[in-house]
Amino acid sequence: MSYPSPHTTYQQPVQQVPGEGTVLAGRGLVKFYGEVVGLAGVDVAVRAGEALAVMGPSGNGKTTLLHVLAGILSPDQGEVWLGGDRVDQLNDAARTVLRRRRLGFVFQDNQLLAELPADENVALPLMVDGVSRRDAIGRARAVLAQVGLANEVNRRPGELSGGQAQRVAIARALVGEPQAVFADEPTGALDAATGAQVIDLLVGAATHRGAAVVVVTHDDAVAARCHRVVRIVDGRVSDR
Numbered sequence: 301m302s303y304p305s306p307h308t309t310y311q312q313p314v315q316q317v318p319g320e321g322t323v324l325a326g327r328g329l330v331k332f333y334g335e336v337v338g339l340a341g342v343d344v345a346v347r348a349g350e351a352l353a354v355m356g357p358s359g360n361g362k363t364t365l366l367h368v369l370a371g372i373l374s375p376d377q378g379e380v381w382l383g384g385d386r387v388d389q390l391n392d393a394a395r396t397v398l399r400r401r402r403l404g405f406v407f408q409d410n411q412l413l414a415e416l417p418a419d420e421n422v423a424l425p426l427m428v429d430g431v432s433r434r435d436a437i438g439r440a441r442a443v444l445a446q447v448g449l450a451n452e453v454n455r456r457p458g459e460l461s462g463g464q465a466q467r468v469a470i471a472r473a474l475v476g477e478p479q480a481v482f483a484d485e486p487t488g489a490l491d492a493a494t495g496a497q498v499i500d501l502l503v504g505a506a507t508h509r510g511a512a513v514v515v516v517t518h519d520d521a522v523a524a525r526c527h528r529v530v531r532i533v534d535g536r537v538s539d540r
């Protein structure tokens with residue numbers, strides 16, 4: 301396949317707020333790592349309450365797309381919209397605040413803090429954002445109950461099963477009422493049955509709240525539990 305060069309200029313779309321119902325959108329996204337192509341011009345839009353699975357061969361740009369949409373990486377070209385806001389035009393500090401206040405993240409290896417009980421792990425992002433400890437713990441316990449962990453709020457990650465720990469991570473991603481939730485291989489460390497439960501919970505709980513969900517996965521069974529699938533091949537959306 302022929303890769304574009306980092307110096308190729310792509311046609312810039314007219315700046316326009318995405319259509320009604322679209323919470324998260326990327327337009328004309330291009331990202332290079334030096335001379336290596338990460339994304340070669342991707343358009344994607346996710347509606348409120350919609351879960352999008354991102355699939356495709358290894359090393360073809362899935363994680364790069366997730367990181368660009370989530371404001372972790374800046375695109376070299378193109379636009380990222382969250383609600384009516386251009387994420388890619390924010391400076392680093394503003395993007396950090398946006399990620400904390402308006403986005404949620406679930407990773408393959410839950411990334412919980414081992415020394416904290418489940419409720420404090422979930423409450424932490426709220427407390428970092430200035431919510432009082434009492435309120436944050438109350439909200440955390442309410443979300444933990446919604447993911448079926450009402451009886452496990454005092455357990456540390458080491459005292460939880462892999463599926464339970466991932467449910468704590470989902471609660472942590474949802475506690476701030478994010479507009480979009482990003483998950484990179486969220487079931488990669490789980491057996492098939494537990495993975496199916498976890499993805500159903502993630503998609504159900506997030507979309508019930510009206511969040512857009514983006515799930516990077518290699519697993520057809522996981523993708524089948526999302527509303528829509530996009531394949532990324534050679535840094536582009538593919539219909540292959």
Ligand SMILES: Nc1ncnc2c1ncn2[C@@H]1O[C@H](COP(=O)(O)OP(=O)(O)OP(=O)(O)O)[C@@H](O)[C@H]1O
Nearest residue numbers: 333336337338356357358359360361362363364365
């Ligand atoms: N930090 C980086 N520095 C240099 N190259 C990178 C970096 N991150 C990704 N790449 C390259 O960009 C391309 C896309 O990588 P990306 O991680 O987005 O793929 P992926 O589809 O998520 O892969 P996988 O399924 O293996 O996780 C690959 O060629 C990869 O080697």
